[in-house]
Amino acid sequence: MIVRHRPTRASFSxxxxxxxxxxxxxxxxxxQVIADLSRHLVAITTGFAGAEVLLFGAVDGDxxxxxxxxGPEGDVVVRRKSQVNGMWINTLSVTFGAVxxxxxxxxTKPIEDIISGPVAEREQxxxxxxxxxxxxxxxxxxxxxxxxxxxxxMERDGLYQxxxxxxxxxGQRLFRAxxxxxxxxxxxxxxxxxxxxxxxxxxxxxxxxxxVSKIGLSAEIYDFAHNRGLTYGLIAVAFAGFxxxxxxxxxxxx
Amino acid sequence: MxxxxxxxxxxxxxxxLLGLGAVVGFLGGLFGVGGGFLMTPALILIGIPPAVxxxxxxxxxxxxSISGAVSQWRKGNVDVTMGVVLxxxxxxxxxxxxxxxxxxxxxxxxxxxxxxxxxxxLGVVGAMMGLESLRAVWxxxxxxxxxxxxxxxxxxxRWPLRMRFRRSKLYxxxxxxxxxxxxxGVLTAIMGIGGGFIMVPVMIYLFGMPTLTVVGTSxxxxxxxxxxxxxxxxxxxxxxxxxxxxxxIIGGVFGAQIGTRAGQLLRGEYLRGLLAALVLxxxxxxxxxxxxxxxxLFSIAIGR
Numbered sequence: 001m002i003v004r005h006r007p008t009r010a011s012f013s014x015x016x017x018x019x020x021x022x023x024x025x026x027x028x029x030x031x032q033v034i035a036d037l038s039r040h041l042v043a044i045t046t047g048f049a050g051a052e053v054l055l056f057g058a059v060d061g062d063x064x065x066x067x068x069x070x071g072p073e074g075d076v077v078v079r080r081k082s083q084v085n086g087m088w089i090n091t092l093s094v095t096f097g098a099v100x101x102x103x104x105x106x107x108t109k110p111i112e113d114i115i116s117g118p119v120a121e122r123e124q125x126x127x128x129x130x131x132x133x134x135x136x137x138x139x140x141x142x143x144x145x146x147x148x149x150x151x152x153x154m155e156r157d158g159l160y161q162x163x164x165x166x167x168x169x170x171g172q173r174l175f176r177a178x179x180x181x182x183x184x185x186x187x188x189x190x191x192x193x194x195x196x197x198x199x200x201x202x203x204x205x206x207x208x209x210x211x212v213s214k215i216g217l218s219a220e221i222y223d224f225a226h227n228r229g230l231t232y233g234l235i236a237v238a239f240a241g242f243x244x245x246x247x248x249x250x251x252x253x254x
Numbered sequence: 255m256x257x258x259x260x261x262x263x264x265x266x267x268x269x270x271l272l273g274l275g276a277v278v279g280f281l282g283g284l285f286g287v288g289g290g291f292l293m294t295p296a297l298i299l300i301g302i303p304p305a306v307x308x309x310x311x312x313x314x315x316x317x318x319s320i321s322g323a324v325s326q327w328r329k330g331n332v333d334v335t336m337g338v339v340l341x342x343x344x345x346x347x348x349x350x351x352x353x354x355x356x357x358x359x360x361x362x363x364x365x366x367x368x369x370x371x372x373x374x375x376l377g378v379v380g381a382m383m384g385l386e387s388l389r390a391v392w393x394x395x396x397x398x399x400x401x402x403x404x405x406x407x408x409x410x411x412r413w414p415l416r417m418r419f420r421r422s423k424l425y426x427x428x429x430x431x432x433x434x435x436x437x438x439g440v441l442t443a444i445m446g447i448g449g450g451f452i453m454v455p456v457m458i459y460l461f462g463m464p465t466l467t468v469v470g471t472s473x474x475x476x477x478x479x480x481x482x483x484x485x486x487x488x489x490x491x492x493x494x495x496x497x498x499x500x501x502x503i504i505g506g507v508f509g510a511q512i513g514t515r516a517g518q519l520l521r522g523e524y525l526r527g528l529l530a531a532l533v534l535x536x537x538x539x540x541x542x543x544x545x546x547x548x549x550x551l552f553s554i555a556i557g558r
Contacts, residue, residue, distance in 0.1 A: 233488025
């Protein structure tokens with residue numbers, strides 16, 4: 001179940017203020033595209049089951065809008081199984097660096113229709129165009145195979161959104177898009193890039209940060225487990241011992 | 255009701271975990287086993303990372319085995335000397351198991367080793383239990399008397415470092431009990447099992463210990479080894495998820511009580527036959543997973 005965060009009255013008034021700013025200020029006019037999120041923090045609480053964040057913004061003049069969301073980068077090991085003595089065993093592996101833990105794209109039209117190939121390549125728009133850093137001395141055909149497997153697995157886990165989400169225009173200038181985060185979303189700092197595209201070229205861009213972090217009880221348990229592991233373990237064992245013993249006493253009486 | 259497990263870092267239905275705890279607790283109560291061998295694979299199946307499944311499973315076994323251990327202790331069925339030898343070796347084994355788990359995880363072979371260990375262990379134990387219960391049913395049908403219990407002298411009675419185990423009326427080498435304690439410790443850290451179903455047959459058939467003392471001593475050992483495992487894993491790998499463990503414990507407590515009552519309605523050899531069938535089915539499923547062509551030959555491990 002995805003917890004939906006409907007655009008609130010506050011976010012719409014923010015949108016209106018944004019539009020007013022865009023029309024009035026000469027500085028913003030040069031900017032040509034501005035955007036913001038309904039919130040800059042996705043809080044992973046005990047009841048967390050995924051979240052949706054509203055991105056809204058305004059453009060000055062014609063053009064299409066493309067939004068990318070990148071999660072924190074890290075290493076990913078991709079392993080391939082082969083049949084050895086009748087069993088499937090991991091035999092080959094390739095490690096990729098600079099792999100975003102989350103990736104999503106949203107656009108007003110299909111990416112290929114609005115942006116030129118080289119530009120999309122340069123800006124890494126679309127999961128297929130992400131530039132990872134594979135370990136050295138691996139033949140290129142193997143890298144291509146393992147790279148495809150990496151993308152496929154990330155998509156299956158819901159961490160890379162397979163399809164380009166739709167950005168809708170509200171009238172001429174205002175646009176909005178929903179960014180969906182699954183429950184297994186990694187914690188860390190995210191970057192949301194907003195591009196204004198005209199004739200296949202990026203004419204303006206804006207960046208806004210987004211933080212995904214554990215909040216409340218789940219954060220406290222996590223910190224406690226990592227900073228004071230032995231005490232945490234003692235409490236876990238003491239609780240289990242007490243619960244088991246108490247239950248057997250209660251049921252003996254019943 | 256979805257609940258986010260802070261250490262496993264996944265969101266799971268809380269009722270699914272309560273239900274899983276109850277089912278495993280029921281089977282544990284029914285057959286008089288800890289049920290770790292069912293719990294760990296089931297947790298991995300619903301998407302809990304293997305390391306977290308093993309560590310939290312060990313924590314849950316502390317709860318499910320303590321009431322049995324306390325009542326065995328009261329009845330004087332615990333051979334403390336034997337228990338301490340098993341325990342010291344068990345703690346060393348757990349430490350070795352934790353290191354081994356890490357090495358295998360880095361090499362990408364942890365899933366394979368866990369699965370293979372389960373297939374071998376469950377296959378052998380299931381087959382032995384199945385044959386034994388079939389023989390018992392056969393004897394009952396045929397009306398023949400069960401042979402009287404001997405106290406055969408094996409090689410374990412001749413090895414050096416002999417110790418007197420007063421409660422078990424044994425004078426044997428300390429090496430075999432230490433070895434089995436060590437092995438069970440390693441398995442606890444790698445597979446998240448208490449190891450009762452390995453220790454019990456070894457102590458009865460290899461050491462010639464009296465059955466009552468065997469049951470009491472193995473329960474004593476399981477409580478301590480799983481407690482030490484939980485502590486070591488919490489302190490080193492930080493993989494014990496208390497939210498997960500609490501849900502499993504709550505479900506397990508109720509399941510075990512119902513299982514214990516249901517167990518009194520069934521005859522011993524049928525019960526053991528059923529357990530053997532369950533263990534063999536689990537072994538068969540895991541073996542099938544090893545040889546069946548996977549849906550995707552590639553898998554990923556995301557580092558932090």
